[in-house]
Amino acid sequence: xxxxxxxxxxxxxxxxxxxxxxxxxxxxxxxxxxxxxxxxxxxxxxxxxxxxxxxxxxxxxxxxxxxxxxxxxxxxxxxxxxxxxxxxxxxxxxxxxxxxxxxxxxxxxxxxxxxxxxxxxxxxxxxxxxxxxxxxxxxxxxxxxxxxxxxxxxxxxxxxxxxxxxxxxxxxxxxxxxxxxxxxxxxxxxxxxxxxxxxxxxxxxxxxxxxxxxxxxxxxxxxxxxxxxxxxxxxxxxxxxxxxxxxxxxxxxxxxxxxxxxxx
Amino acid sequence: xxxxxxxxxxxxxxxxxxxxxxxxxxxxxxxxxxxxxxxxxxxxxxxxxxxxxxxxxxxxxxxxxxxxxxxxxxxxxxxxxxxxxxxxxxxxxxxxxxxxxxxxxxxxxxxxxxxxxxxxxxxxxxxxxxxxxxxxxxxxxxxxxxxxxxxxxxxxxxxxxxxxxxxxxxxxxxxxxxxxxxxxxxxxxxxxxxxxxxxxxxxxxxxxxxxxxxxxxxxxxxxxxxxxxxxxxxxxxxxxxxxxxxxxxxxxxxxxxxxxxxxxxxxxxxxxxxxxxxxxxxxxxxxxxxxxxxxxxxxxxxxxxxxxxxxxxxxxxxxxxxxxxxxxxxxxxxxxxxxxxxxxx
Numbered sequence: 001x002x003x004x005x006x007x008x009x010x011x012x013x014x015x016x017x018x019x020x021x022x023x024x025x026x027x028x029x030x031x032x033x034x035x036x037x038x039x040x041x042x043x044x045x046x047x048x049x050x051x052x053x054x055x056x057x058x059x060x061x062x063x064x065x066x067x068x069x070x071x072x073x074x075x076x077x078x079x080x081x082x083x084x085x086x087x088x089x090x091x092x093x094x095x096x097x098x099x100x101x102x103x104x105x106x107x108x109x110x111x112x113x114x115x116x117x118x119x120x121x122x123x124x125x126x127x128x129x130x131x132x133x134x135x136x137x138x139x140x141x142x143x144x145x146x147x148x149x150x151x152x153x154x155x156x157x158x159x160x161x162x163x164x165x166x167x168x169x170x171x172x173x174x175x176x177x178x179x180x181x182x183x184x185x186x187x188x189x190x191x192x193x194x195x196x197x198x199x200x201x202x203x204x205x206x207x208x209x210x211x212x213x214x215x216x217x218x219x220x221x222x223x224x225x226x227x228x229x230x231x232x233x234x235x236x237x238x239x240x241x242x243x244x245x246x247x248x249x250x251x252x253x254x255x256x257x258x259x260x261x262x263x264x
Numbered sequence: 265x266x267x268x269x270x271x272x273x274x275x276x277x278x279x280x281x282x283x284x285x286x287x288x289x290x291x292x293x294x295x296x297x298x299x300x301x302x303x304x305x306x307x308x309x310x311x312x313x314x315x316x317x318x319x320x321x322x323x324x325x326x327x328x329x330x331x332x333x334x335x336x337x338x339x340x341x342x343x344x345x346x347x348x349x350x351x352x353x354x355x356x357x358x359x360x361x362x363x364x365x366x367x368x369x370x371x372x373x374x375x376x377x378x379x380x381x382x383x384x385x386x387x388x389x390x391x392x393x394x395x396x397x398x399x400x401x402x403x404x405x406x407x408x409x410x411x412x413x414x415x416x417x418x419x420x421x422x423x424x425x426x427x428x429x430x431x432x433x434x435x436x437x438x439x440x441x442x443x444x445x446x447x448x449x450x451x452x453x454x455x456x457x458x459x460x461x462x463x464x465x466x467x468x469x470x471x472x473x474x475x476x477x478x479x480x481x482x483x484x485x486x487x488x489x490x491x492x493x494x495x496x497x498x499x500x501x502x503x504x505x506x507x508x509x510x511x512x513x514x515x516x517x518x519x520x521x522x523x524x525x526x527x528x529x530x531x532x533x534x535x536x537x538x539x540x541x542x543x544x545x546x547x548x549x550x551x552x553x554x555x556x557x558x559x560x561x562x563x564x565x566x567x568x569x570x571x572x573x574x575x576x577x578x579x580x581x582x583x584x585x586x587x588x589x590x591x592x593x594x595x596x597x598x599x600x601x602x603x604x605x606x607x608x609x
Contacts, residue, residue: 058503082506089500095551099277102552109494110506114487140277162505 006034009198010055010085010166015064017050024050025222027064032166037192038200039209042219043243048202049090051219052168055200056087082110086162090170090202092155096144100135100154101126103143107161129160132195133187149180156187167191169201173208181205185212206260210234218242234258284549291562295343298566302339302573303331307580310335337468340475342569342585345463345531346541348478349373350564351485351557352523353538354545358496358553359516362423366538367403367524370430373461373533374437375406376525381458385444392470392529396477399529403521409433461534461586463572474530481522485557492516493553534586536593537564543600 010032017025025047032038032055040048053059054066057073065072068084086107094103107129108122130136133153143151152172159167172188173181189212191197203209209216209230216233218226219242226238239247245262252259304310310318310327318328349367356365367373379402383389389398413429415421441458457465485492491512495502503509527534545559568585571592575583 056504058500077506078503078508079506082504085504087500087504089504092501094497094501098551106494106497106501106505112490114491142277145277 008032009034009069011067012051012055013064013067015054015066016062017047017054017059018062023062023222025054028222028224029064030217030224030227032198032200033215034198035192035196036198036214037189037212038215038217039203039213040200040217040219041203041206041209041242042225045221046219046242047222048219049170050222052087052170052200052202056085056168057081058087079110082162082164084164085166085168086159086164087168088155088159088170088172090174094143097142099139100130100141100143100146100157101139103154104129104135104139104157104161107158107163110162125163126157126161129157130154132160132191133157147180148176149183152176152180152184153187156184160191165196166198167200169199171202171204174204181208188212206234206239206262210258210260231258234260284555287548288555288558288562291559291566295562295566295569298569298573299339299343301577302342302569303335305573305577306330306335333468337466337471338463338572339569340471341463341466341530342572343565344471344475344478345527345534346537346564346566346568347482347561348523348527348564349534349537350541350545350560350567351482352520352527354542354553354557354560355485355492355516355520355523356538357542358492358556359513360421360423360426361496361498362426363543364423364427364539366542367520367527368533368535368538369427369434371406371410371433371437372403372520372524373528373535373538374434374441375409376400376403376528377458377533378402378437378441379405380529381441381444385447392467393473396474396526396529400521400525403525403528404517406433406437407517407521457532457584459532460584460590461528461532462584463531463568464582464584466530470530474526477522478526478530481519481526482561484519485523486561488512488515488519489554489557492557496551496553532586534568534589536589536597537568540593540596540600541567547600 008031012028012030014027014029015025016023016027028047028051030051040051042048050059054061057066067073068076068081073081104126105122108126112122127136130139133156135150135154135157138146138150138154143154146154156169156172169188173184176184185208188199188201192199192214203213213230216228216230217224218233218238225242226233234249236247236249239245239260246264247260247262250259250261251257300312300315303315304312308327308330310331314327315331318331322328322332352372353366356367356370357363376399379398380395383395383398389395410426410429410433411421413433414426417425438459445458491507494505494507495512495516499509524538541560541564542556544563545556549555549559568589571588572585575581575588
C-alpha cells in the first residue's frame with residue numbers, strides 16, 4: 001500500500017471535536033493516504049462525517065490540529081484551502097432550476113478574483129470536469145430535471161472544477177440505486193487512478209468499500225478501530241468491534257475481493 | 265432531444281445566455297420611455313415637444329418650473345427607490361436563502377423610517393443628507409435586531425423565524441412611528457411619507473444629495489453579484505468553495521443597509537418592491553443571482569415609476585406610491601407564492 005503512496009499531505013493530529021457538551025471525536029489521529037481512495041466506515045454516530053468536516057476545516061477543534069502540508073488549517077485562508085481541498089457535503093442543496101453548467105462553474109470560485117472575467121481556462125476546466133463525470137451532455141439541463149445519479153455526478157463535477165488535489169465526499173452514494181452507486185464509486189476510483197486525486201469518502205456499504213477503496217478507516221464512537229487495506233480491515237474481528245455484528249468473510253470467486261456477509 | 269411538450273409544460277433546460285442579455289437590454293431601454301411618460305402626466309399634461317423645450321430653452325414659465333422642481337425629482341426618486349429596494353431584496357433573498365426576505369418584511373424599512381422620524385421629531389433635523397445617516401443607522405440597527413431575534417432558539421435563523429421577527433419589529437416600529445407623528449401634528453403629507461412611502465413633494469436637492477449613495481449601492485451590488493450568488497448556495501458550500509463567509513455576509517448586509525436606507529430617506533418605507541421584484545426576476549432568468557440582481561434594478565425602477573404614474577394618468581388622483589404598490593403588490597405576491605414551492609422549514 002505505502003510503496004506508491006506519496007507523502008502524506010492531510011493529517012489529523014489528536015483532534016477532539018464536540019457539539020455542545022459531548023465529544024464526537026476523541027483525540028483522533030489519522031493520516032490521509034495520498035493518491036488513494038480512502039473509505040470511512042462505521043456505525044451511525046461514530047464520527048465519520050465529523051472527521052470529514054474536520055479534515056476540511058469546517059468544524060472548530062477542541063484540541064489537536066489538522067495540518068495540510070505541515071501547516072495548521074487555521075493558518076490558511078479559506079480560499080487557499082479551497083484550492084487544495086474540496087468537500088461535497090452529505091446532501092448538498094442548490095436551486096432546482098439551476099443549470100448543471102452553472103453549478104459546475106461555481107467550482108471555479110477559489111481560482112477567481114472579484115474583477116477577473118470568466119476565462120477560457122475556467123471554461124476548459126469545467127468542460128473537463130463534466131466530461132469526466134459524464135454530465136457534459138447535460139450542461140444546460142436544470143438540476144431538478146436530473147435523476148439522482150446524474151445530480152450526484154453534477155455535484156462531483158463541481159467539486160472537480162475546483163481543481164483541488166484532495167476530495168472529501170460525505171456519503172456520495174446515499175439515496176442512489178445500486179447501479180448509480182456503482183457508477184459513482186467507479187468514477188471515484190478512476191479519479192484516483194487517472195487524475196491522481198486523493199479521495200476520502202464516507203460510505204455505508206462495507207462491501208462497496210471493500211471493492212472500490214484502497215484504504216479503509218473503521219470508526220466507532222469517535223475513535224479509529226482499525227485502518228488499513230480492505231483485506232486487512234474486512235475481518236470478522238474488526239467488524240465485530242466496530243459494528244457489533246457477526247460476519248463471515250467470503251471472497252468473490254471472480255476477482256477475490258472480500259465480501260462481508262453479516263449474520264447478526 | 266427536447267420535445268415541444270417538454271418546453272410547454274416544465275422548463276427542462278436553462279434559458280440561453282443571449283435572450284437573458286437581450287431581455288435586460290429591453291428592460292433598461294424601456295426606462296427612458298417610462299420616464300418621459302411620467303414627466304408628461306400630471307395636473308397639466310406636458311407634451312413631448314414642450315418637455316424638450318424645458319431642457320433646451322428653459323424660460324422659468326410655470327410649466328418649466330413644475331417640470332424641473334416637481335416632476336423630474338419625483339421621477340428620478342421613483343427610479344432610484346425602485347431599483348434600490350428591488351436590489352436590496354434580491355441580496356437579502358440570496359444571503360438568507362429566504363424567499364420572504366425583503367427590506368419591507370424584515371423590518372429594515374421600518375427601522376430606517378423610525379430613525380428618520382425620531383430625528384425629525386426629537387432633534388428637529390430636516391436636511392436630507394443628515395436624515396439619510398439616521399436612515400442608515402435605523403436600517404442597520406433593525407437588521408441586527410431582526411437577525412438576533414430570528415436566530416434565537418433552536419435551528420438558527422430559519423426563513424420563517426426571520427420573517428416573524430421582521431413582522432414583529434415592523435409592527436412595533438410602525439406604531440411607535442405613528443405615535444410620534446400623531447403627537448407632532450406635522451402636515452398630512454409628512455405622515456404619509458413616513459408611514460407608507462410616497463414620492464410626492466421630494467425636492468430636487470434631496471434627490472441630488474441622496475441619489476449618489478443609492479447609485480453607489482447599486483454599483484456595489486452589481487460588482488459583487490458573483491460572490492453573492494455563491495453565498496446563496498448556503499454556508500457549507502460557500503465555505504468549501506473558499507468564500508470568506510463572515511466577510512461576504514458583512515458586505516451584503518452593508519449593501520442592503522445602504523440601498524434600503526437611502527431609499528427610505530428619499531421616499532419613506534415603500535413596501536412590496538423588495539419582495540416581489542426579485543421573484544419576478546427569478547421567474548424570468550432563473551436562480552442565478554448575478555442575473556436576478558441585474559434584472560431587479562430596471563424592473564424595480566420601472567415598477568415604482570409606473571405605480572406612481574398610472575393613478576395620476578387614470579384618475580388624476582395623487583396616490584402615495586406605497587399605497588398603490590400595496591394594492592397591486594398583494595395579489596401579485598399571492599400569484600407568485602402559488603407558482604413556487606417554497607421550503608420555509
